Amino acid sequence: MLGPSRFDDLFETMSRKVAGHTSRRGLIGRVGAVVAGAALVPLLPVDRRGRVGRAEAADAVANPRGKWTPQDHDVQACNYWRHCSIDGNICDCSGGSLTSCPPGTKLASSSWVASCYNPTDKQSYLISYRDCCGRNVTTGRCGCFNTEGELPVYRPEYGNDIIWCFGAEDDAMSYHCTISPIVGKAG
Amino acid sequence: MLGPSRFDDLFETMSRKVAGHTSRRGLIGRVGAVVAGAALVPLLPVDRRGRVGRAEAADAVANPRGKWTPQDHDVQACNYWRHCSIDGNICDCSGGSLTSCPPGTKLASSSWVASCYNPTDKQSYLISYRDCCGRNVTTGRCGCFNTEGELPVYRPEYGNDIIWCFGAEDDAMSYHCTISPIVGKAG
Amino acid sequence: MTHAHGRSTGLPISRATMAGAATALALLLSATALAQPAGGGRIGGQSQPPAGQELPVDDTSVEQAPAPNARRIYVSDPAHFAVLTQLFTIDGDKGKLLGMSDTGFVPNTVVASDGSFFGTASTVWSRLGHGKRTDYIEILDARTHNPIIDIELPKDPRFLVGTYPMMTTLTPDNKSLLFYQFSPSPAVGLVSLTDKKLVKMMDVPDCYHIFPSDNNNFFMHCRDGSMLKVTFKADGSAERKKTQVFHKEDEYLYNTPAYSAKAGRIVWPTYTGKTFQVDVTGNEAKFMPAFEAFSDEEKAQGWAPGGWQVVAYHRESDRVFLLADQRAKWTHKSPSRFVFVFEGKTGKRLNKIDLGHETDSIAVSQDKTPQLYALSSAQKTLFIHDAESGKEVSKVDRLGHSPLVINTSDM
Amino acid sequence: MTHAHGRSTGLPISRATMAGAATALALLLSATALAQPAGGGRIGGQSQPPAGQELPVDDTSVEQAPAPNARRIYVSDPAHFAVLTQLFTIDGDKGKLLGMSDTGFVPNTVVASDGSFFGTASTVWSRLGHGKRTDYIEILDARTHNPIIDIELPKDPRFLVGTYPMMTTLTPDNKSLLFYQFSPSPAVGLVSLTDKKLVKMMDVPDCYHIFPSDNNNFFMHCRDGSMLKVTFKADGSAERKKTQVFHKEDEYLYNTPAYSAKAGRIVWPTYTGKTFQVDVTGNEAKFMPAFEAFSDEEKAQGWAPGGWQVVAYHRESDRVFLLADQRAKWTHKSPSRFVFVFEGKTGKRLNKIDLGHETDSIAVSQDKTPQLYALSSAQKTLFIHDAESGKEVSKVDRLGHSPLVINTSDM
Secondary structure: OOOOOHHHHHHHHHHHHHHHHHHHHHHHHHHHHHOOOOOOOOOOOOOOOOOOOOOOOOOOOOOOOOOOEEEEOOOOOOOOOHHOEEEEHHHHHHHOOOOEEOOOEEEEEEEEEEEEEEEOOOEEEEEEEEEEEEEOOOOOEEEEEEEOOOOOOOOOOOOEEOOOOEOOOOOOOOEEEEOEEEEEEEO | OOOHEEEEEEEOOOOOHHHHOOOHEEEEEEEHHHOOOOOOOOOOOOOOOOOOOOOOOOOOOOOOOOOOOEOOOOOOOOEEEOOHHHHHHHHHOOOOOOOOEEOHHHHHHEEEEEEEEEEOOOOOEEEEEEEEOOOOOOOOOOOOOOOOOOOOOOOOOOOEEEEOOOOHHOOOOOEEEEEEOEEEEEE | OOOOHHHHOOOOHHHHOOOOOHHHHHHHHHHOOOOOOOOOOOOOOOOOOOOOOOOOOOOEEEEEOOOOOOOOEEEEHHHOOHHHHEEEEEEEOOOEEEEEEEOEEEEEEEEEOOOOOEEEEEEEEEEEOEEEEEEEEEEEEOOOOEEEEEEEOOOOOOOOOOOOOOEEEEEEOEEEEEEEEEEOEEEEEEEEOOEEEEEEEOOOOOOEEEEEEEEOOOEEEOOOEEEEEEOOOOOOOOOEEEEEEEOOOOOOOOOOOOOOOOEEEEEEEEEEOOEEEEEEHHHHOEEEEEEEEOOOOHHHEEEEEEEOOEEEEEEEOOOEEEEEEEEOOOOOOOOOOEEEEEEEEOOOOEEEEEEEEOHHHHEOOOOOOOOOEEEEOOOOEEEEEEOOOOOOOEEEEOOOOOOOEEEOOOO | OOOHHHOOOOOOOHHHHHHOHHHHHHHHHHHHHHHOOOOOOOOOOOOOOOOOOOOOOOOOEEEEOOOOOOEEEEEEEOOHOOOOOEEEEEEEOOEEEEEEEEOOEEEEEEEEEEOOOOEEEEEEEEOOEEEEEEEEEEEEEOOOOEEEEEEEOOOOOOOOEOHHHHHHEOOOOEEEEEEEEEEOEEEEEEEEOOOOOOEEEEEEEEEEEEEEEOOOOOEEEEEEEEEEEEEOOOOOOOEEEEEEEEEOOOOEEOOOOEEOOOOEEEEEEEOOOEEEEEEEHHHOOOOEEEEEOOOOHHHOOOEEEEOOEEHHHHHOOEEEEEEEOOOOOOOOOEEEEEEEEEEEEOEEEEEEEEEEEEEEEEOOOOOOOOEEEEEEEOOOOOEEOOOOOOOEEEEEEEOOOOOEEOOOOOO
């Protein structure tokens, strides 16, 4: 799991614009107080691009280069709106749900928050992708590959190739699947 | 690897008929002299039924319950005549050949000898199936499932489910693929 | 601790600002506030909407499987003898995958007689396909699917063989596990799950399979066509006694007989459908009259069993289910499309079920209105049928690479 | 010892009797006579037909791969992030699979600059997906494919990330391996392959990728758009120096740049095809003028790079190969069907190759008449093209589950 020093670094260098205007220590102090007792783990991207090619995913769009178009009725499909930035297996297909890990896995203690658009109520929500870890990947069960807004690895808060099982208990760093809970509305 | 005691047991109980008419010690003595320095490892069945369903094998016959019909032109096909009793992956598809293991694998020190009919010269040959071990199975590369003359596990000299990597060096008991060398003519 | 505990009403940046140009910092802040504590307590539970927070919030958790019942099914995928394999837990009532567990090379599955746990004996290497070899037994809780017992075995024993259900088994009290050793000499390993250790390798003659008739007795089947009774003590000291020869040399018994420990019944078909039954109640092997599943006319038409697990037995109704089809000789392990149902006591044929799909293995649940499970390796699918009508009621697909073995609880 | 040594001219049972009723004993005898010795010597070699033995006899052996050349290809299959993965060795000349090696979780492949060995950094657990975690480096001989070095790493370091070729690399002398650490803080691990141990974790700022410019210097790319030069000694003590910022914040550089250590050239396209090149010869970063792969008109038509490894560089001809297609925004990792060829020095477009198939990753061989390698994850196939004409000359299929990364030797 990332320690405070790494956390500081990320804060400091979050983006070029932000870095210049932010008092790192001040922010840390405030957030630290708020989440007292909680690990200071930045919730970085948990997505893993490349695991499943769009063309390979069971419910991928016909054109691997086509525009992402979300729907709001089939939770196990890759184009379900909450999965707008998932790159992994949907836990709902493997004994979990949109918000729960399958039995025997470990919930990662960190995640990446992204904003996804619900086409039904036309609102955007913050989704905190959390990995379920400690079991081998659920090959063939709803592997998805969505890369909306995905940035390179030197911008890890938006990057999508990182295995984010670092913080799971029992050193359970193998990847199984990902849940897509809503954690708030996005503006 | 099977030790002499196991070997003796098998000899003694090879079949009900044979067991009654054979002097175990006499046979062992003679064979032992012949293969002086060689391990007394019975070359039992190395086939593993059920790894690949006939219907699933790439070049399986259309009917999984149809009669086995050998051919003499495509070494990588499951119905190549030498594979008449193979149940595993053909090494020729994975960097080996009909008689050689792929690089990095270990040749099992024991094998199972079967009689296969060559439809071209209309002769039967003894094939000594040898396992190449110590690497994970070559998934999707010429898995075959032929069960001609295959008997239950209590007749292991004809059974086909045993992983015969017991004798491979370096404790390399994982299964990779199987070669089908000719070791003689069968009658 | 749920994320609700980590949520702050005093976040210095309002959510309204999160969309737009400055999202990087905002997202990280938001995310940090939601972080789980290291080694936090129970995961899950209802989260309270934080004060002053009207936004929708999902709680997160790790599922537990429902309490196991007779319709709990475990499907093992040996994955063409890969060194990494998987075991799928399925709810037969709902036709739903409950979870999956990692297993190693040629895994053999056991299920507690009360369903409370399941586990496997399998093999791993320190570098996947090579390196240091470890044979081990891992027992998992049927609800949490977390490992509760892990026992490493000594190096020699385990029989690396296509997975047969009765080659690794539990005693009826679920306190001991028995596994078969092929090399260097035939033996049965007695493992105490209570003491979490291998007690002893018990030598046996040239016999195979393990059918525990009670907590201190098991039967095996021997090359010569007899059964062997082994009576053992807690320390692994054992006595052996062979029965009569009960089948001919050319009557080839399948590697995957059905066994109900609670009924004390072994049901064992041959390649041609002649079906032997052994009653081992009272720790004595009583050989019931064998019955022919197929008439001579049917045999002439090619009817014969075929598949991996070709037979299942329902205890309460005394019914035998036999997977069969019309086939060429020596296709005894190829899939079949039909299940024939017989009364165990009489061998009378009661039904012929057209499954409608190629099937490699069958099993039945032990409840009063049993389900018939039909597994297709090629389709990677477990089909769930009503055992009485034969009608397909549900199915679970995408079961790994080549799922082959079904285990249920004899509960 | 070959089986010839074990063959007897005095076998008590003639081969003529082997067919027929008594085959069981005969087969076993025959087989026993052919048994390999335990721990026997070199396997293989020509067997002599035994005296008085006119029967056909095959010799058995374990293959060695041919001597590696510039057309030796390694294709890594992370298998959708499975904990057991595979690395395929391919002969580009023959379009033939030479063998395969087992690798672990998110394997990162390295290939010696003279082709003499290859290896991976990956992760295993003692119970497959769980248990004790071990990060390790395994180096295998390019001909025998046997492991020659195995180094276990301390627990924290390894970056578990989708496999990028330049996140784990070798120094040009092939004596040290450098790997990236993400957590708990950014660092580069210096591993001595000579001493077979981790020398030190060298702290670095928020920078990524490792481009060794000689045996004691490497460059990284930092979040702020600069490069970082790290000069290190054998003991891992290091000095760091940042360069100018060379690209804008919204110029998103791919995670998989091309790098030729022998040319000292990094070629690094953005999502839109603007291609940066850094010359690191003499251990100084010289930024060449970036070129646009696509005109404004082409960009308006949707032309942009896309795939996993989207760029390759041929040293001798100074050519840049870019994988691209017409696409929607944010599909930068989806496969493409075309390769655009540019002169490195000028950025002049020389060719547009229609591969004829969806391609996730490309690479080129470094010989005079290079091959262009085009890997399709979905088709599990490496297509081999002539890099000049673009014509497909051969292909190797059935490469595991989802092959993604190509490694060649910069020889």
